[in-house]
Amino acid sequence: MEVKDSYIIVAYGDSITKGIIYDDKKSKYATLKENFTSIIDNKIKGPVYNAGKFGNTIIRGALKMYNDVIKKSPDIVLVEFGGNDCDYKWDEIAKNPEMEYKPNTDIYTFRETLLSMIDTLKNNHIMPVLLTLPPLDPLKYFNWISKEDCTSEKNILHWLGTKDRLFTWHNSYSKMITQVANETDTVLIDIRSEFLKHNDYTRFLCKDGIHPNIDGQSLIATVILNFLKENYNFLLES
Numbered sequence: 001m002e003v004k005d006s007y008i009i010v011a012y013g014d015s016i017t018k019g020i021i022y023d024d025k026k027s028k029y030a031t032l033k034e035n036f037t038s039i040i041d042n043k044i045k046g047p048v049y050n051a052g053k054f055g056n057t058i059i060r061g062a063l064k065m066y067n068d069v070i071k072k073s074p075d076i077v078l079v080e081f082g083g084n085d086c087d088y089k090w091d092e093i094a095k096n097p098e099m100e101y102k103p104n105t106d107i108y109t110f111r112e113t114l115l116s117m118i119d120t121l122k123n124n125h126i127m128p129v130l131l132t133l134p135p136l137d138p139l140k141y142f143n144w145i146s147k148e149d150c151t152s153e154k155n156i157l158h159w160l161g162t163k164d165r166l167f168t169w170h171n172s173y174s175k176m177i178t179q180v181a182n183e184t185d186t187v188l189i190d191i192r193s194e195f196l197k198h199n200d201y202t203r204f205l206c207k208d209g210i211h212p213n214i215d216g217q218s219l220i221a222t223v224i225l226n227f228l229k230e231n232y233n234f235l236l237e238s
Helices: 036-041 056-064 090-095 109-121 138-145 150-161 164-184 191-196 213-230
Strands: 009-013 018-025 027-029 048-052 076-080 127-131 187-189
Touching: 009 036, 018 138, 036 048, 036 213, 056 109, 076 109, 090 187, 109 138, 109 164, 109 187, 127 164, 138 164, 164 187, 191 213
Parallel strands: 009 048, 009 076, 076 127, 127 187
Antiparallel strands: 018 027
């Protein structure tokens, strides 16, 4: 990448990119102003645009990438998808656990769409940077999706087998991101491993067990900035 006076970065993804947290006091989701994109924006030579959207899947992201990303003529795009893609319609499973269900985006489609997005960005002379997924907390997340309702808990657990499957299934999408990065020689920032270095990593997550809280968002920013400092120091303000 050429050295310039200023760079444009777009963070593209779902609610984690958007900076959505669960506000315990108000018992609802809210947008955190001190999210990872706003933190790194203060350290980068140039603007960092947040193009994260609540509920975004990679398919929706691919369809809207021209308007949301390419039109801004960025130098770098931080790509963060997967959390909604691997998710299921838990309300339906809670009602009828005997049926077969598919995730929002099956892992093959997830892989192919991510490959296509990388190609599109590189063909537009934009550097994609993939982010692995912060880990979820299977116990917190199970309580969240079952809404602490006894029947829902029983039915979802019957369908799942074990609560740990929530962690391993979510992890399989993060592993796919790493695999695609290696195959395509695309830059990867491993957010997940940094969370898991902490035995109590769940303290970085909201009540729902999947959205990073204010400390989690700060950790993501630190991981990204440390990576840039080690590999692309010229992007940072001195």
